[in-house]
Amino acid sequence: MQWLPEGWRPKVVAVDIDGTLTDDKKQLDTGAVEALRRLEDAGIPVVLATGNVRAITYGLWRFLNLSGPICCENGGVIWHKSWGEPIVRADGSEAKRAAEWLGKKIEGLDPNGIQTNRWRESEWCLFPDEDLAAVESNIASSEWSHLSVVRTGFAIHLMEPHLSKGTGLEVMFEKMGWSPDDLLCVGDAPNDLPMFEYAHWAVAVGGAFDVVKSAANVVSPHPHGATFGPLVDAILSNDSISE
Ligand SMILES: [Mg+2]
Numbered sequence: 001m002q003w004l005p006e007g008w009r010p011k012v013v014a015v016d017i018d019g020t021l022t023d024d025k026k027q028l029d030t031g032a033v034e035a036l037r038r039l040e041d042a043g044i045p046v047v048l049a050t051g052n053v054r055a056i057t058y059g060l061w062r063f064l065n066l067s068g069p070i071c072c073e074n075g076g077v078i079w080h081k082s083w084g085e086p087i088v089r090a091d092g093s094e095a096k097r098a099a100e101w102l103g104k105k106i107e108g109l110d111p112n113g114i115q116t117n118r119w120r121e122s123e124w125c126l127f128p129d130e131d132l133a134a135v136e137s138n139i140a141s142s143e144w145s146h147l148s149v150v151r152t153g154f155a156i157h158l159m160e161p162h163l164s165k166g167t168g169l170e171v172m173f174e175k176m177g178w179s180p181d182d183l184l185c186v187g188d189a190p191n192d193l194p195m196f197e198y199a200h201w202a203v204a205v206g207g208a209f210d211v212v213k214s215a216a217n218v219v220s221p222h223p224h225g226a227t228f229g230p231l232v233d234a235i236l237s238n239d240s241i242s243e
Contacts, residue, residue: 012173056116080176109126
């Protein structure tokens with residue numbers, strides 16, 4: 001299949017974690033691990049771009065031995081080893097207060113949300129099976145109506161409106177001196193859509209949300225992390241390209 005535009009090879013690859021490198025049981029695809037190492041070995045930095053928190057993203061980044069920066073909490077927190085401190089683009093207090101308020105408005109909603117909130121620095125996440133429509137309609141008519149409500153398969157994110165994987169990558173790319181024209185990204189869920197818009201080329205994994213498949217340049221015939229073996233083969237063989 002045609003994975004890439006003719007004669008184009010990415011210089012940076014940004015990869016979502018949950019539902020993309022992992023499956024719906026959060027199990028990491030070991031074939032994807034091998035494939036990302038091949039990209040790094042070929043001098044193509046891999047950027048982890050995720051809704052997950054910095055502590056977890058850092059762990060995966062470290063164990064994969066990646067050279068690229070990380071974009072965490074849907075662009076709320078970005079970090080590269082050469083920068084020292086992370087860039088934290090919101091403090092998350094509004095989102096947390098909105099979650100507490102939702103807990104009083106919607107019966108049964110757990111404002112404490114998902115486990116990783118204890119490490120969350122810029123936003124707040126509710127459990128993925130909370131009533132999304134009720135969350136959206138309550139937020140829309142509240143003092144927090146400016147917050148974004150974004151669903152992944154693993155959480156409902158409450159975020160300040162300037163946060164997204166797209167804006168996070170924009171800040172990162174400016175700092176790294178990179179161009180989005182050289183960026184290929186891979187994702188599965190609605191929080192990946194701003195990253196798809198920012199990147200030159202977007203790949204949806206098999207098992208992605210329909211809205212994400214529609215927005216992608218290419219839809220993988222392989223589920224989740226099984227995408228990466230053939231995709232990286234195509235990237236590394238597409239090298240008859242002028243710089
Ligand atoms: Mg995902």
